[in-house]
Amino acid sequence: MGGVHDLGGQEGYGPIQNRGDAQAFHAEWETRAFGMAQASAGDSDWSIDWFRHCRELIAPADYLTRSYFDQWMLTLAAQLIDSGYITLAELKSGVPAFMPKPGYPPATAEEARAFVKSVRSYAAEIGSSPLFAPGEIVRGKVSGSSGHTRLPGYVRGRKGTVVACHGGHLLPDASARGEQKAEHLYTVRFAASELWPEAVDRVDHVFVDLWQSYLEGV
């Protein structure tokens, strides 16, 4: 989706602030927001891509001004309201009106500890062979897809070189719609000079992981 979250290459952003800051959390509420988002119950069809999409749908002015953990918290609340597990009225009043039956239950402390050690794969078997091979020139599709997508605006219409094919990986666009679909995933190398008018003389490159339907042959 071409939203405010698609920040890569946007102009007008100033110096990076707090470069020496190494703290994980800066306020008690941030730790609570983090813990809640990680440990919460959820719907059985929840996916990380749906979570990312729901974060992207925060109103643009809020997206740019509310901090990371605040956005996590808003996203969690929005998802729980969407699934019918809580209501806005309950959040406002603080009074629970009913007990929900979530698709998957809240994690226990043991499950939380096991989760951080579990290695999750997003690779998926795929029947077809890859359309593009390493060394091939490809172009990012100009229009992309509506809804959630991981095709950044700055590579749309730009030519790059396939440097690796990683086999089938779950397509985020589909996961964010509640569907399971795999496509070949590639790492594509774009010359800075192809992407940015001011970078004509630079030797630099940007590497982006892109699914097959994001690309077209040249």
Next chain:
Amino acid sequence: MTSFNSQKLSQIHHDLHEHLPSEPALRAKALESLLIEKRLVNPEAMDAWIEMYREEIGPKRGARVVARAWSDPAFKKRLLANATAAIGELGFAGHATGHLEAIENTRETHNLVVCSLCSCYPFSILGMSPAWFKSNEYRARAVRDPRGVLKEFGVELDDTTEVRVWDSTSERRYLVLPQRPEDVEGWEEDSLARLVTRNSMIGTERDLSPSRRNR
């Protein structure tokens, strides 16, 4: 059931903005107590997550991996071939590192990692991401003006050194393997690990030589 309806979600966000306090601490408190009362979250699990990311899981893990790669050529080879398996040898594989790739700095190249679309980060190896990594400024500028960003972090590169920016758009995550400093001949792995900073494994620091720090 989940609606998977973008319009509906936008409306919910709008309502949350309208009706909840703008102070995040107040919203966090309201949400947490409601979720606990409705048994949608287990406070002990929340505490476990917070404790793990405060105490246990942090950039010292990544530093250990880098120091091992500097000391053990066979490990380095395995790390560059399959980083998820290699960090697994040290017990560090897990949260957001199921598809980890290590990218090596050389004399001719410098690597920099960003997630321009959200804030993807290899949590199990580097811990919680620093605030600047999640900032709009870094996400916007790292892909377009990496040299300007690096300069702000004190890294100056000549025009012939290639900057490679890695935008984490898939579930693949990146760990920069910094160059081993030249003035650490004979150093033990533990001492080497103490030289390795979080920023050097994201790419916003380059020279880790001890003499540079004493300067």
